[in-house]
Ligand code: SF4
């Protein structure tokens with residue numbers, strides 16, 4: 001085992017440890033949320049995450065994304081070989097699979113090229129065409145950079161992969177020591193064969209390129225892995241559990257608050273003993289009605305936020321946002337994630353009962369909360385099955401039921417329902433008048 | 439035909455020892471809003487014409503609580519829901535039809551957990567089945583023959599409950615040309631009324647949502663804008679007025695179109 005192998009093993013272990021640590025942090029942040037009643041469903045996960053079914057609602061972006069996604073996943077099979085080669089110092093350990101191996105390498109190369117091209121188009125869409133949904137007030141410096149960093153990294157990774165193969169095959173052809181053991185023709189490298197001629201013919205330079213590209217590729221992948229937890233790109237992992245736990249049933253259904261049901265039942269039951277001890281488990285009583293902070297949301301709401309790809313499909317179809325209102329469902333998701341990060345970090349530092357005196361309402365304004373028409377367009381469009389609508393309603397519930405902060409006209413509407421069972425000021429006795437009106 | 443409407447109440451039916459097949463849930467807009475009352479009457483005409491044995495709750499009906507729930511007031515919602523469930527169960531109601539997608543959604547999806555279990559259909563679904571059963575027919579499409587109609591999907595019927603076909607199936611009976619807006623079906627743009635917005639001013643922005651939607655409808659150069667919700671109807675009617683097109687383009691509920699075309 002050479003020094004290179006040892007360095008590789010150390011890097012690999014460090015990357016895995018760091019990644020695990022970050023995942024645990026995110027897990028902690030997600031579990032700041034409360035209970036979620038939804039059950040898992042593999043079918044939804046298979047369709048939406050694995051099958052990318054909602055991506056194609058936007059055909060161009062959807063098609064390109066499927067290329068990158070499929071390419072990325074499949075090429076990563078090659079990672080297994082790279083890791084084994086890295087640890088043991090072998091050269092293309094799976095090449096003994098002969099024909100099948102050659103086919104795989106050829107196919108990987110085609111995919112690598114497609115991924116590279118798709119990423120280039122994505123960059124053009126963002127940097128040159130300035131597609132509207134990639135902008136907006138919440139797309140500040142960091143989220144915009146984030147997207148670019150990912151795209152550029154993918155292009156670098158794919159280029160390194162192709163260059164590595166090109167140098168490798170040239171070395172094989174030249175019969176260089178260590179390389180010549182693998183019998184592959186230039187034409188087995190479906191794409192990188194076209195790079196062979198532009199490479200220098202000096203053996204040691206070629207080896208330098210081959211090793212260099214190998215290291216860039218592997219370090220790039222490990223760095224990418226550890227970049228994920230800080231990025232919107234974390235969706236490549238969370239999209240799976242998040243779609244698995246998708247809310248099932250009609251999208252129009254809002255949850256019925258059980259705590260309210262119990263109180264309403266008591267109020268309506270003439271035989272209820274108002275002084276009776278509170279039933280069942282006192283821990284089950286929520287601290288407050290609705291949500292003021294991420295801790296009042298469900299863990300699924302927070303997982304949604306961590307899964308958000310910041311693609312803006314929700315915002316782009318939001319009637320409020322389209323007509324210039326401040327509300328942007330994407331911002332709601334980003335705010336929840338930022339707040340969960342902030343509170344999670346504070347609690348990890350100061351203990352789990354620590355309160356930092358801030359809340360989600362420091363991120364999301366009442367103006368945004370009240371602009372929503374509950375039209376479900378955001379929910380419908382989200383490619384990872386998020387619901388920006390649910391937290392908006394939870395925030396409203398808090399404003400209304402805990403703080404009595406209701407827009408004036410709505411106070412009137414609510415009073416009307418309470419007093420005369422209609423949102424307008426009509427007498428219930430007049431309900432059937434229409435029957436006899438001309 | 440202009441036969442007087444026959445609108446029995448649940449109480450009257452019960453007094454006679456009868457049980458209706460279906461309860462017509464009129465809703466607050468359908469009961470009190472002048473424009474929506476016309477939709478209510480169109481539905482009744484269709485029910486009468488098809489001899490559907492139905493009844494209304496009349497003065498015993500009350501708000502489903504939908505606007506309160508969407509406005510974040512769960513107490514008011516659940517009070518309303520529990521009261522309504524008591525009334526509905528008192529009459530042993532099994533099946534409900536309503537011309538309001540908001541009532542439809544709430545009764546169908548939110549009442550069961552609170553103890554109210556009914557089969558709930560939107561009026562477009564009921565009308566579609568009346569056509570299928572052969573109880574209802576329109577000859578030649580009447581006023582609508584050869585005209586361009588665009589249908590505005592109500593959020594609470596479409597996305598919220600995945601009902602997209604029933605309204606279109608019925609419109610197809612009118613021998614007219616159905617022209618879809620750019621954003622239709624699951625991509626349909628809201629009219630701006632949902633989520634209790636109907637009862638308040640919109641937040642600051644650069645446009646009203648119903649204007650945005652009306653512009654899109656106008657792009658299809660329709661003769662009629664078909665709706666399936668009293669609130670969408672108001673929003674689209676206001677939008678059309680805003681563009682001073684009320685003489686050329688009529689905003690009508692599907693039930694009104696069918697009642698007219700079937701000469702009821
Ligand atoms: S449900 Fe609310 S936030 Fe979502 S698209 Fe509709 S108006 Fe926008």
Ligand code: SF4
Nearest residue numbers: 308309311312314382
């Ligand atoms: S919530 Fe969904 S649709 Fe909206 S930006 Fe995030 S991933 Fe995209």
